[in-house]
Amino acid sequence: MEDITPDYYDILQVSPTAEKEVIEAAYRKLAQKYHPDINKSPESEEKMKRVNAAYEVLSDPVKRAAHDATRHIAQTSKSRQFKTILPRFMGLVTLIMVVIVVALRLSPRLALLLVVISLVWLLYSLFFRNQKHERRDKGE
Numbered sequence: 001m002e003d004i005t006p007d008y009y010d011i012l013q014v015s016p017t018a019e020k021e022v023i024e025a026a027y028r029k030l031a032q033k034y035h036p037d038i039n040k041s042p043e044s045e046e047k048m049k050r051v052n053a054a055y056e057v058l059s060d061p062v063k064r065a066a067h068d069a070t071r072h073i074a075q076t077s078k079s080r081q082f083k084t085i086l087p088r089f090m091g092l093v094t095l096i097m098v099v100i101v102v103a104l105r106l107s108p109r110l111a112l113l114l115v116v117i118s119l120v121w122l123l124y125s126l127f128f129r130n131q132k133h134e135r136r137d138k139g140e
Helices: 008-012 020-034 044-058 061-083 086-106 108-138
Strands: none
Touching: 008 020, 008 044, 020 044, 044 061, 086 108
16 A cells, blocks of 8 residues: 655655755755756656655744654554554464474474574564565665
C-alpha cells in the first residue's frame, strides 16, 4: 500500500528538526542536481517535481506543521501494523515449542537444531519478509 503523503524530509535529505536555512540550502543543492536544463536524465524531471513539492511544504510553517502531523500519524499506524503481525505467529511458535520439547526427549542436538531453525525462520518472517512485501506494495 503506497503512502498518500511522501516524507518531504527524506526527499530534501534533511532532519525533521532542520531550520529554514538548512532546508533552503538542501533545496538549492538538489535543484542544481535535478534541474531538467542541467540534468538530461529521464527521471530528473520527476525528481525535480518532488523536490519542489517538498520545498513548498517545508518552507511554509503552516504546511510544514500539517505535514509533521500527517507524518506522525503515518508512522504510528505503521508501528501498529507491525504489532498486529505478532499474534499471527503465536500459534506457530507454540507448535514449534511442542516439537522442540518432544525432540529434546529424543536428542538434545536435534532440539538445538530445531531451536536455531525456528529462530531464523521467525526473524525472517517478522523482519525481512515484511519489508519485502512493503517494497512490493510500494512498487519498488
